[in-house]
Amino acid sequence: MQHLAIFPILLPMLAAVFMLLPPLSGTINRQRFFAVSVMLLLVIASTLLLLTSHQEGTQIYVLGGWQPPFGITLVADRLSTMMVLLTSVLGLGAQLYACAGDDNNGMYFHPLFMFQIMGINGAFLTGDIFNLFVFFEVLLIASYALLIHGGGKQKTKVNVHYVILNLVGSSIFLFALGILYGTIGSLNIADMASKVALLDSDHQALVKTGGLLLLVVFGLKAALLPLHFWLPKTYAAASAPVAALFAIMTKVGVYSILRIHTTIFGADAGALANIAEPWLWPLAFLTLLMGAIGVLASPSLRLTAANLVIVSVGTLMLAIAMQREAATSAVLYYMIHTTLITGALFLIADLIGKQRGKAEDRYVIARNMHHEKTIGIAFFIAALTVVGMPPLSGFVGKILILQAAEGMTEIAWVWPVVLLAGLASLVALSRAGTTIFWRSTGEVNDDVSISPLKFIAVALLLSASPLLVIFGGAVTDFTDLAAAQLHSSTALIETALPGGQQ
Amino acid sequence: MEAIYAFCVGVLTTCGFFLVLRGRTFTVVIGLTLLSYAVNLFLFASGRLQLDGAAVLGQSAEYSDPLPQALVLTAIVIGFAMTAFVVILAMRSRADQGNDHVDGQIPERSKKLSTSNKRNG
Numbered sequence: 001m002q003h004l005a006i007f008p009i010l011l012p013m014l015a016a017v018f019m020l021l022p023p024l025s026g027t028i029n030r031q032r033f034f035a036v037s038v039m040l041l042l043v044i045a046s047t048l049l050l051l052t053s054h055q056e057g058t059q060i061y062v063l064g065g066w067q068p069p070f071g072i073t074l075v076a077d078r079l080s081t082m083m084v085l086l087t088s089v090l091g092l093g094a095q096l097y098a099c100a101g102d103d104n105n106g107m108y109f110h111p112l113f114m115f116q117i118m119g120i121n122g123a124f125l126t127g128d129i130f131n132l133f134v135f136f137e138v139l140l141i142a143s144y145a146l147l148i149h150g151g152g153k154q155k156t157k158v159n160v161h162y163v164i165l166n167l168v169g170s171s172i173f174l175f176a177l178g179i180l181y182g183t184i185g186s187l188n189i190a191d192m193a194s195k196v197a198l199l200d201s202d203h204q205a206l207v208k209t210g211g212l213l214l215l216v217v218f219g220l221k222a223a224l225l226p227l228h229f230w231l232p233k234t235y236a237a238a239s240a241p242v243a244a245l246f247a248i249m250t251k252v253g254v255y256s257i258l259r260i261h262t263t264i265f266g267a268d269a270g271a272l273a274n275i276a277e278p279w280l281w282p283l284a285f286l287t288l289l290m291g292a293i294g295v296l297a298s299p300s301l302r303l304t305a306a307n308l309v310i311v312s313v314g315t316l317m318l319a320i321a322m323q324r325e326a327a328t329s330a331v332l333y334y335m336i337h338t339t340l341i342t343g344a345l346f347l348i349a350d351l352i353g354k355q356r357g358k359a360e361d362r363y364v365i366a367r368n369m370h371h372e373k374t375i376g377i378a379f380f381i382a383a384l385t386v387v388g389m390p391p392l393s394g395f396v397g398k399i400l401i402l403q404a405a406e407g408m409t410e411i412a413w414v415w416p417v418v419l420l421a422g423l424a425s426l427v428a429l430s431r432a433g434t435t436i437f438w439r440s441t442g443e444v445n446d447d448v449s450i451s452p453l454k455f456i457a458v459a460l461l462l463s464a465s466p467l468l469v470i471f472g473g474a475v476t477d478f479t480d481l482a483a484a485q486l487h488s489s490t491a492l493i494e495t496a497l498p499g500g501q502q
Numbered sequence: 503m504e505a506i507y508a509f510c511v512g513v514l515t516t517c518g519f520f521l522v523l524r525g526r527t528f529t530v531v532i533g534l535t536l537l538s539y540a541v542n543l544f545l546f547a548s549g550r551l552q553l554d555g556a557a558v559l560g561q562s563a564e565y566s567d568p569l570p571q572a573l574v575l576t577a578i579v580i581g582f583a584m585t586a587f588v589v590i591l592a593m594r595s596r597a598d599q600g601n602d603h604v605d606g607q608i609p610e611r612s613k614k615l616s617t618s619n620k621r622n623g
Contacts, residue, residue: 156594178545
């Protein structure tokens with residue numbers, strides 16, 4: 001299929017437009033049915049795309065037939081197709097959960113959700129750095145509206161912060177793009193990678209500024225240390241399915257850092273090789289530490305989950321800072337695991353919050369929950385996975401990252417910090433579990449019913465954890481190949497540019 | 503020409519960042535607008551400044567780079583949409599919180615300052 005590469009962008013866009021038109025726009029039930037079927041289609045399309053790209057090599061889709069480096073291209077290599085599949089699966093889980101009632105708190109939930117998926121998929125697939133900016137804006141404007149969906153004082157307050165920060169971020173992104181275009185003379189990622197090593201020495205400082213400005217922007221999206229203050233409150237205020245979907249938003253930032261700072265400013269960039277590395281090391285450590293402190297200090301499960309996002313970003317950044325193939329492969333494995341499980345944790349926090357009356361998901365003594373056992377088991381699995389206990393995927397992910405550090409001088413820092421952050425999560429989550437499930441007033445809240453759809457959604461996301469372990473060999477083989485592909489920018493230049501090196 | 507142009511972009515950016523760091527949503531929105539103007543001018547300049555250069559080949563002896571102009575167009579459209587959104591959001595925030603501070607509440611210190619100013623003035 002020649003056009004398969006653009007399906008993950010086209011499908012949600014068309015679906016969103018159709019849902020705004022008469023036969024679907026009036027009734028929420030039709031929208032739900034339509035949205036879930038489109039999402040299933042999207043999962044199938046992304047799987048097909050991943051398999052095609054894995055077996056037949058990187059798929060290049062040239063929009064409008066304008067040959068690169070002049071036109072806009074979509075590049076579906078192993079890394080981007082993996083991220084697209086991850087988005088679709090997470091989106092399906094979040095959407096199933098939303099269909100149980102959260103989508104009816106305001107209008108246009110499903111179209112906005114689809115636009116958000118379109119933006120995220122576009123950001124992963126694009127091979128052009130200005131196009132990356134455009135898709136960032138698409139996903140951001142959908143996320144602004146989704147975040148405030150349902151309304152409320154708290155949501156408005158965090159949304160003001162979120163929107164203003166991201167608008168400043170977009171301006172910085174454009175400044176960086178202007179600098180890079182003015183010096184390198186191209187916006188195609190493959191083309192930039194081939195030209196950056198050949199720059200004059202008087203342009204190098206400017207390009208370095210541009211590259212580091214991009215790091216600031218992506219750091220803001222990924223919630224890297226000095227730019228992470230918006231995240232905990234924003235994620236805790238968002239409605240559960242939106243927070244679950246937002247679990248992939250920080251990963252868009254992580255992905256962009258991987259893509260730009262490994263492909264363009266990677267080992268082959270001559271004088272500009274690895275410009276982000278000296279910044280990433282300290283920031284990643286501090287992010288991890290701050291996240292661990294935040295996890296310990298959180299008064300409610302949703303805030304704990306939000307701080308766990310920061311911990312996972314810190315762990316990922318540490319591995320990215322190592323700048324070696326084994327570490328990148330570990331990053332990819334850990335990214336699949338952490339995105340799906342954090343998403344599930346947000347959903348579980350909402351399930352708990354809805355069952356405990358006024359206490360919601362805060363760590364205080366409250367009434368018993370009605371579905372205590374089912375929710376308890378789900379929480380237990382999610383907590384074990386997040387902390388990184390042996391049988392589940394968190395353990396494998398952490399082992400891979402720790403192993404990747406072997407033979408580096410930084411290992412003396414990496415091991416203790418990662419393990420201490422794990423310990424902090426363990427302490428916080430065990431405290432959360434004991435308070436929520438074991439310390440109760442004894443009365444039972446039995447007037448709250450939970451739609452089975454919600455359990456299906458949580459089970460879908462949680463099932464990723466055992467599956468990632470059972471098929472661990474296949475997944476790590478794939479991530480190894482994806483990391484190798486990402487680190488060899490010459491291979492990308494040969495496939496993405498006709499005529500190769502210019 | 504380049505010096506004046508660079509000076510303008512610099513002044514706009516400085517003013518934009520200063521206003522974004524203020525506490526009230528109105529000044530922040532103005533700041534964001536100034537920033538987006540600065541960015542648009544900056545992007546335009548990334549194709550080098552040139553007089554009498556056509557963007558289409560064959561129209562004149564000298565031609566200028568058409569890509570930055572396309573980028574600026576995209577940036578203007580997106581910036582305009584975002585500004586519209588942030589204005590509505592600021593109004594909604596004013597209605598929900600009862601004041602126009604970005605944090606939803608006016609800090610104690612500035613409250614005291616404003617009352618003492620009133621007393622003195």
